[in-house]
Amino acid sequence: MVVYKPSSRDRLEEADIDRIFQALADATRRDILRQSMLREQSVSELARNYSMSFAAVQKHVAVLERALLVTKERRGREQIVHSNPAALRRAARLLDAYEALWRDRIDRLGDLLSEPGTEAPRPDTPGNDTRKDTQQ
Template sequence: MVELQTSPLDTIFHALADSTRRRMLSALGGGDRTVSQLAEPFSISLAAASKHIKVLEQAGLLRREIRGRTHVCRLDPGPLASAHQWLAAYEHFWTERLDVLERLLREEDARPSPPPTSLPPAEEGDDA
């Protein structure tokens, strides 16, 4: 496939698509953690945990400060904000449910094919 164009959002969402990594982020939400501390709750090898941490790091969700022989990891919320922002574009779809119903009832006649409403930050500029 060779995937020549991987957008930041691809990487961020992929990093979030694993519950081990999400729980690591949760832990980091409580403060800085070393690699071993992040790995501790899971019954996987340190090497496996190290790979997960690298995925988070490459998604920009985690900054690493090497202090002697231990690596201290800190949450970087920036990419989470990006993801949150992307999702926010769809917010009205789940918040204005009753509103939509109301609007439908208010309309004089039903349009057979409604003109595309289109999202503000979407279509081509989706990954920008």
């Protein structure tokens, strides 16, 4: 009944995660990230790859930066973008955690199913449903 009452520390965390996924939710930004993982480049160098204004790419880089997926380092008159794989790994692990969560549920369902005589696929047992949900 409680649920979704993140501690003040978690709240910050959640906002971080928001920024990471939001940054990844744009194909141009994902490409910029990929490019800067392949080779560290200046913003304008990156910008040449896309059919949009320099300022637009600059903004995309800023979004990636805010999500800590990249950092910028001044080098003379240009700003070099380098990727920060730590944040990426964090996101990947987060998704793994979700998957693990689901696997746990399946395991529990497996336990239920292994109980003898419990065949009904849709009992009105208050202990909830027995769906397999192996979809896709």
